[in-house]
Amino acid sequence: MKNISSADFFSNPSKISPRVTFHEGSCLEKSPIAAIVRSDEGTLVVITYETPFHPRDYQWPDQPEDRGHIEDKGGSAHELSDVVFVGVSPDGNFYVDRSIPVKKNSPEWSYFVGHVIKEEANLSLEEYVTLRVDARYRHEISRAHSASHLMGPALNKALAGLWRKEPGKQDALGTNDFDQLAIESSAITELLCTDTYHIGKSLRKKGFSVEPLYSNLRLYEDKINDTITRWKNAGASVRIRAEGDCLASRRYWCSTLDGKQVEIPCGGTHVRELSEIGEIHAALEMPDSETLIIRTSVR
Numbered sequence: 001m002k003n004i005s006s007a008d009f010f011s012n013p014s015k016i017s018p019r020v021t022f023h024e025g026s027c028l029e030k031s032p033i034a035a036i037v038r039s040d041e042g043t044l045v046v047i048t049y050e051t052p053f054h055p056r057d058y059q060w061p062d063q064p065e066d067r068g069h070i071e072d073k074g075g076s077a078h079e080l081s082d083v084v085f086v087g088v089s090p091d092g093n094f095y096v097d098r099s100i101p102v103k104k105n106s107p108e109w110s111y112f113v114g115h116v117i118k119e120e121a122n123l124s125l126e127e128y129v130t131l132r133v134d135a136r137y138r139h140e141i142s143r144a145h146s147a148s149h150l151m152g153p154a155l156n157k158a159l160a161g162l163w164r165k166e167p168g169k170q171d172a173l174g175t176n177d178f179d180q181l182a183i184e185s186s187a188i189t190e191l192l193c194t195d196t197y198h199i200g201k202s203l204r205k206k207g208f209s210v211e212p213l214y215s216n217l218r219l220y221e222d223k224i225n226d227t228i229t230r231w232k233n234a235g236a237s238v239r240i241r242a243e244g245d246c247l248a249s250r251r252y253w254c255s256t257l258d259g260k261q262v263e264i265p266c267g268g269t270h271v272r273e274l275s276e277i278g279e280i281h282a283a284l285e286m287p288d289s290e291t292l293i294i295r296t297s298v299r
């Protein structure tokens, strides 16, 4: 990594706390550049004081990075080839995406949105640039992400009768949290969220009976879809509650399900009303008795 033009930034990164606005639904900001770094691969990593770009999380990359570009002061557009987490260590070292060696919110570490540009770009420190997110793509990703936040609690509700005892973890509605206890990976693409669950020994030990699910998959699929449709048709609003403006600040998805206020920790982007999601359908598949794959699609 070569620090091109940002001495202050690296000597005291904690003094600079860039603001993110993606969780407020923003797709456009104008901001001066705070740092430009050339990566080992030769790309430029640009950090601004304010950004609407949602980066791919380096620990739980369920929602992909936004697409879009940065416009320089001359009006030239520079396409972003990636949008990533940047971590700066207490001694001023710079790490990108999965090379960040510590967990999020580690003491004295600072976290920023890194806008990656592949081509040569004539950008300079403190120059005002326009950051423009592809709003159509963001909206389709947000619809799929919001749909998955309905699928999770609907899945827990459908499977509530399959627990022989309390597993010690409840969701926002007070239902045993199969979703969080069994989730292995979650991948959001345009209009689709694919969640993969592992129903292994430890989940069975916690009291979960997989057999009724495995032999009546369609029945559970119908239950889940009925709940999702009911919640979506109630048309509650969605809000992101943020504990701060920084990238690493904790954020929560807040809405109303069955008349109850629910809050689910989430670093992604969402629609503002459940009715905006469109039609949702969750399709269940169990390739074997230990694996459950749910594809939640919207249209």
Ligand SMILES: [Zn+2]
Pocket: 145, 149, 253, 265, 266, 267, 268
């Ligand atoms: Zn989420």
